[in-house]
């Protein structure tokens with residue numbers, strides 16, 4: 001029997017208390033236990049960024065974390081970006097420039113970009129490339145993704 | 159992932175007790191960017207995982223006191239890169255830490271973990287060797303301080319014994335003006351293991367140190383006391399001869415898919431020359447200011 005641990009964490013703005021198995025990753029728990037399937041599973045070795053969530057303001061690969069490690073922390077997944085049914089500026093910018101193609105990488109891209117824009121609303125293209133360097137897009141929509149982040153930054157400045 | 163029990167001690171003593179009680183079937187968790195992968199594919203099957211991140215002694219993770227900066231077992235790559243003092247005094251370390259993985263990885267991966275993991279390709283090993291880092295090791299019989307050159311042993315191996323935890327890494331300000339630079343060779347930028355890693359330092363007495371990794375079982379540190387490498391007027395032939403000697407122990411793996419041995423050996427020289435050039439420039443800048 002796997003050890004089960006009681007944890008408390010703020011997930012997408014809501015305080016939650018639940019049990020997790022010691023050997024489950026944050027990605028496992030988000031998707032299979034909390035039903036937050038916006039976070040994607042892909043390489044599970046920290047290379048693609050599809051599983052990116054924001055923990056205490058920092059983007060992290062949820063496939064490389066044990067779920068128990070979020071005890072006491074704030075986690076935002078892609079489901080936490082829209083408020084009251086309205087897309088965030090960043091999400092809208094992705095749509096406006098048609099950044100998503102198949103869409104699989106987009107939740108991860110959004111989370112990296114979201115955390116990045118909290119710190120820097122006046123980035124250069126290189127800054128965006130660096131910030132999103134850990135997010136691969138198999139459809140190679142990098143141009144549009146970068147454009148979307150620049151657009152959201154501009155909207156954020158205004 | 160196999161089942162294990164998870165422990166989250168709040169003091170170093172408790173962590174050491176847990177380690178002592180679990181023998182060799184225990185893994186220590188800090189950033190987890192290597193460990194979680196190893197546990198998932200069964201390479202590592204611990205009975206107990208001891209998470210170090212609630213140990214109060216480890217905070218603040220990065221601290222300057224006098225001429226020494228101490229980075230605890232919980233200091234991440236991102237924290238290392240963001241520290242002003244590190245960038246100023248140990249720029250090659252900042253350059254090495256900032257190319258590890260991605261933003262997501264650097265927010266998690268720890269500097270000490272990079273060394274404890276024992277990868278010959280660890281980006282931070284060459285600069286830490288060149289800067290003479292000290293690893294502080296706590297165990298059942300107290301604390302010992304190990305020079306990093308002794309600490310690094312071979313692939314996946316360090317001087318850590320069962321029951322011990324690497325608790326901190328210390329760097330002392332160089333005693334004399336020192337220029338330094340880090341170079342690496344990868345197939346692509348970002349999220350790739352390096353085919354060659356190299357750090358060069360040059361001091362005002364003309365002593366050049368070159369530390370390099372990913373071309374053998376561990377990263378090595380070599381010194382050129384002849385002054386040839388640090389001499390901007392020395393001929394390329396003279397420098398090539400010195401590099402020849404410095405890189406004599408490089409034995410790149412023939413099995414690696416990342417780069418062939420010949421290519422790696424050739425690139426060692428290119429990166430060596432590049433790093434020495436940049437280190438010299440930094441030394442000159444330092445001297446210009448002082």
Ligand code: FES
Pocket residue numbers: 040041042043044045046047048049050051052061062063064
């Ligand atoms: S699934 Fe986590 S980085 Fe690829």
Ligand code: FES
Pocket residue numbers: 099100101102103104105106136137138139140141
């Ligand atoms: S949109 Fe298809 S992987 Fe990025």
